[in-house]
Amino acid sequence: MLKFVQKVWLRGRDLFPVAGFHFDRPLVLFESDDWGRVGLRDQAGLEQLRTAGLALGERPYDFYTLETTEDLAALRTVLKRHRDASGRHPCIEMNFILANLDFAKMSAAAFRQIYLLTLAEGLPEGWSRAGLIETYREGIAEGVFRPALHGTTHFNRLAVERALAGEDDRADLLRTLWRAGTPYIHWRMPWIGYEYWDPEKPEDERFLSEEAQRELIGQAVGAFAKLFSSLPRSACAPGYRANDDTYRAWAQHGIRVVQSGPEAPVPPYFDRHGVLHLTRTVEFEPAVNAAFSVEACLRQGERCFEDGVPAIVSVHSVNFHSTVRDFRSPTLRSLDGFLTALEAKYPDLLYLHDEDLYELVTKGAYRTTSGDARNDSVRTHVTTKNFTRAGLARRQKT
Numbered sequence: 001m002l003k004f005v006q007k008v009w010l011r012g013r014d015l016f017p018v019a020g021f022h023f024d025r026p027l028v029l030f031e032s033d034d035w036g037r038v039g040l041r042d043q044a045g046l047e048q049l050r051t052a053g054l055a056l057g058e059r060p061y062d063f064y065t066l067e068t069t070e071d072l073a074a075l076r077t078v079l080k081r082h083r084d085a086s087g088r089h090p091c092i093e094m095n096f097i098l099a100n101l102d103f104a105k106m107s108a109a110a111f112r113q114i115y116l117l118t119l120a121e122g123l124p125e126g127w128s129r130a131g132l133i134e135t136y137r138e139g140i141a142e143g144v145f146r147p148a149l150h151g152t153t154h155f156n157r158l159a160v161e162r163a164l165a166g167e168d169d170r171a172d173l174l175r176t177l178w179r180a181g182t183p184y185i186h187w188r189m190p191w192i193g194y195e196y197w198d199p200e201k202p203e204d205e206r207f208l209s210e211e212a213q214r215e216l217i218g219q220a221v222g223a224f225a226k227l228f229s230s231l232p233r234s235a236c237a238p239g240y241r242a243n244d245d246t247y248r249a250w251a252q253h254g255i256r257v258v259q260s261g262p263e264a265p266v267p268p269y270f271d272r273h274g275v276l277h278l279t280r281t282v283e284f285e286p287a288v289n290a291a292f293s294v295e296a297c298l299r300q301g302e303r304c305f306e307d308g309v310p311a312i313v314s315v316h317s318v319n320f321h322s323t324v325r326d327f328r329s330p331t332l333r334s335l336d337g338f339l340t341a342l343e344a345k346y347p348d349l350l351y352l353h354d355e356d357l358y359e360l361v362t363k364g365a366y367r368t369t370s371g372d373a374r375n376d377s378v379r380t381h382v383t384t385k386n387f388t389r390a391g392l393a394r395r396q397k398t
């Protein structure tokens with residue numbers, strides 16, 4: 001019965017008009033996933049896995065490692081080179097995974113069980129990143145980074161536990177990776193799912209229950225607060241797998257902005273839980289997209305401004321990694337070019353983060369670094385126009 005209600009609600013949602021927010025100035029936001037989540041344990045991990053028989057290098061995500069303090073410093077340098085019409089630097093909304101696997105504990109238990117280690121407690125055995133947490137915090141203090149919530153783990157814990165209990169090829173692959181200090185490589189094992197979504201359950205049972213999601217989100221918010229001494233206000237579900245239960249649980253934990261995956265321009269809108277939904281509209285992913293070009297990203301941004309919606313740029317953390325494959329240098333060159341071109345073409349553009357946009361639509365203005373909530377330079381006219389998801393989908397086809 002409940003599922004029937006949810007289906008009707010989903011269909012109704014597509015036809016029901018929603019008030020979308022539009023702006024009379026070009027607004028640019030950056031949303032970035034997977035910070036704090038370890039992958040390949042740098043060169044040593046790569047060699048160990050190759051020795052174990054994994055043919056790494058087939059896809060860019062085989063070289064996903066973990067950001068270093070140098071990666072973050074290089075990113076900060078580029079961001080601080082740029083300013084918007086109000087004098088503000090661009091800001092990256094960084095969605096954090098708040099825990100990694102505790103490989104030492106898991107090894108002691110013959111890799112039969114999952115144990116987590118929060119980022120606030122440190123990195124797993126075998127990993128070394130001196131000063132990483134301090135460097136995130138410095139970027140946050142400078143206003144070029146903004147921490148937000150991704151999850152506690154990126155994978156679905158039940159799905160991984162089921163694979164372990166199965167004691168077959170899947171369990172072997174997990175243990176091979178874990179022995180090398182790598183939690184998983186998603187494209188090689190999509191059956192691990194995403195935190196709130198278990199891919200091998202029947203279609204309408206894939207999302208965890210409302211209670212289970214609420215508990216996981218509560219844990220993630222607690223781990224976030226320990227790490228950053230603040231509460232997250234914006235969230236993006238791992239794999240973008242979120243449903244109405246996720247939105248409700250986020251709202252109950254103080255989340256005001258929900259980020260969703262790349263689509264054609266959708267104006268920001270509020271849902272029934274009072275959460276502002278932002279849809280990414282520009283895909284800036286040079287490390288993983290062979291067809292990437294700065295020009296294509298500029299065109300995507302232009303289309304947003306023509307529609308009066310913010311250009312919300314998606315750029316995953318892998319683009320800034322450098323220890324096994326130098327993704328960072330080409331990304332930063334392209335990012336510098338992208339920002340330079342935007343600033344030249346749109347002298348009145350404003351760089352915001354998610355919470356600024358929330359303030360802008362609820363109060364008509366947002367605080368700048370000078371602390372002036374009514375600074376004329378950031379005055380932006382906000383209008384609302386009703387739209388339906390069905391209408392947007394039709395428009396995208398024509």
Ligand SMILES: [Zn+2]
Binds near residue numbers: 033034239
């Ligand atoms: Zn992610």
